[in-house]
Amino acid sequence: MKARLEDIARAAGVSKMTVSRVLRDGSGFSDQTRQKVIEIAEQLGYVPNRLAAAFGSDQAETLVGMCVPRLTSGLFGHVLDGVDRALGRLGFQLIIGASDHSIDAEEAWIRQVVSWRPAGLILSGRHHTAGTIELLRSASIPVVEIWDLTTSPIDMAVGFSHADCGTEMARHLLARGHRKAGYVGALARSDVMGQARFEGFRDAFVRAGHPLVDAELLQDTPGFYAGYYGLETMLSRNNDVDAVYFHNDEMAIGGLAFCQSRGLSVPEEIGIAGWGGMEAASILQKRLTTTVVPTTSIGKAAAEALVAKLKGEPVQTVTIVPTRLVPGETV
C-alpha cells in the first residue's frame, strides 16, 4: 500500500495529474501514455486512496449509510440485500447501523456516519429526533426514509402504511366472520411501526362495533417463542378470543405451534394472522394468512431514488410500494 500517484508518475515519466486522469475517466492523454501508466500502476500494485480523493474534491463520495431497526430481522436482511445489489453495482459502499428501534440511538449513529460525509443516507421509519432532522436538513444530505410511509419526508420516502396493513387485516378477519379478535405483539411500544399496525387493526375493529377482546404486548424480541408464549398468556387470561393478529409471521407461527400443542383447531376455534410474508408462512401444513411485504423491492427502490437524486435526475419524493394481503388457511 505504498504506491501513490506520484510514484507511478515518476516511474512513467509524467506528472501525477496525468496519472490521475488516466486512472479515472479518460481524456487529455495519449494512448501511449495511458498504456504505460496503467501498466506501471498494476505493476506497483497501486491501490487508490479514496480518503484523499473524497476529502480533496467532495465529488468522489461513494459511501451510503443505512440504519435499520434490527439486523437480525429476516425482513430487513432482504431490504439490505436489495439496497446492496442496487448500490454495489454503481460502486457505492454501504455503511450499516442498527438503531434497536430507538430514535436516539439512530441519531447517535447518524452523527457518527455524517462525519464521513456520506453521499446519502437510508433510514428506517418516519420518526426521528429533532436533532436528526435538523442535522440532515442543514447538511443537505440526500435521505431516503423507508419502510413506513410518510407524506412529509425529510427528503424522499419509499414504503407503505403499517396502519393500513393492520386495517386491511382487520377487515379480512371481519369478513371471515371473526368478531372477538386479539393482538399479540412484541418490543412493547418501542417498535412504532408494529404499534401502527396494531392501532390500525384495533381501530378497524372498533369502527366495526367489535372492540378487541384482548391485547398482549410483550417486551421480547418478536420471534417464535414470543408468539408461542404470548398466545398462551392471552388465552389463559381470556378464553373468548376467536382470532389473533400477530406482530409478525415468526410470532404467528409460534402461535400456530401453540395451538397445535393444545389441540386448538385453526381456524375453526381460533384464527391466526401474521404480517411480513416470510417464506415459511407459505409452506406450513396450513398456509398462514399474512401480509406480504416487498422487502427487496423497497431496498432497490430506495437505492435507486438515492442514486437518481445524486445524479441530479428528477426524483419522485414519495414512492408507495404496495403490500399484499395473502389469505391462507389460518383465518
Next chain:
Amino acid sequence: MKARLEDIARAAGVSKMTVSRVLRDGSGFSDQTRQKVIEIAEQLGYVPNRLAAAFGSDQAETLVGMCVPRLTSGLFGHVLDGVDRALGRLGFQLIIGASDHSIDAEEAWIRQVVSWRPAGLILSGRHHTAGTIELLRSASIPVVEIWDLTTSPIDMAVGFSHADCGTEMARHLLARGHRKAGYVGALARSDVMGQARFEGFRDAFVRAGHPLVDAELLQDTPGFYAGYYGLETMLSRNNDVDAVYFHNDEMAIGGLAFCQSRGLSVPEEIGIAGWGGMEAASILQKRLTTTVVPTTSIGKAAAEALVAKLKGEPVQTVTIVPTRLVPGETV
C-alpha cells in the same frame, strides 16, 4: 456543515490546533479554553470531518469492512448483529458487502473497500483468491476470517469446522440406526462451506460402511421451497432413503413439510436433520435435530479480536467457537 475547526478557533480566539485537542483527547489546554471551545462548537453545529482526520493521520481510521456470502441469510444477520454491537460501542463504522459465495466477487469488493483504508476487515470463509490474499498481506490490514475454520489464516480466524458438523451429524444418524442416508443441498458447489458439511457427512457414512444412498444438490437458494422440492425430487428417484441431512434448517423444515404433506412419518419412515439452529427448529411440533451455531458469539469474537489487534494487544490467532448438535425428535 460549514463550520470547520478554524471557524471555531477564530470565534474562540485560539488556534485550530487547540480546538482539535479539546475536541478529541484532552490535555494541553485550560478548563476555561475547553468550555469556551465546546460551547462554540455546539453553537456552530460543528460536525467533524473524519475524512480529513483519517486522511491526514492514518490513526483515526474507524471503518471496518465485513463481507458475508448472503445478506438474506438469517444466520448471517445474527453474525452481523454481533459484530455491529461489539464495534459500534467502540465508535467503529461497519461497511458491509455480499459475495454471493463467489471469491471473485469478494475480491472485487475488497479492492473497493481497501481504497477507503479500513482499520480492519472481516471475511467469511477460508477460501479467497490469490489476489485477495496478496492484497491483504501487502497492505497488512488486520483481517479476521470467520465462519469456517482454517489453521493457517491470513491473519486471524474465528469459527468452527463445517466438515466436523457434517461428520458429527452422520455419527448421530448412525447411532440412531439410520443406514441409508441422503443429502439435500443448495447453491450447488458455490457454497464451499455447505459443501464441506456435505463431504464430512458423506465420508463419515462411507467410513462406517454405509455409503450415501443419494444426494441432491440444487442450484437454488437454500430456503424452505428448495428443501421441500429437493426432498420430493430425491424420493421420487430413490425410495430407499431412511434419513436426510439438509443444507440448513430452512431446507430441513421444508423437507419436514413435504413429509407431512405425503404422510411420511418422521423419524420412523424417514429421519430429517438440519443445520444452523434457527429458532423455528425448536418450536416445531417435532423439534428438529440440528446443529446450533453460535452466530452472535462468532460476530462478537471476531470484532473483539480485530479491536484487540488494533490496540496492539496480544491476540489468539485462531479462535474455535464450538457448535452443538441438538438432538430433536426428527431423527
Next chain:
DNA sequence: GTTAAATACGTTACCGGTAAATCAGACGCA
C-alpha cells in the same frame, strides 16, 4: 502561411484535519 482550435500535458493551490516542534510565561528552587 497565418491564425484558431484541439490535444497532451504540467503547475499551483487547496481540501481540513493532525503530528511534531516550538515558544512564552509562571513557577519552584538553588
Next chain:
DNA sequence: TGCGTCTGATTTACCGGTAACGTATTTAAC
C-alpha cells in the same frame, strides 16, 4: 537572580488526491 520545568498554547509541514488554469505542440481552417 538565574535556570530548569511545567503548562498552555502556537506554528509549520504534511497526508494524496483533484480542480482550475497555464503552456507547449499539433492539427485544422481559411
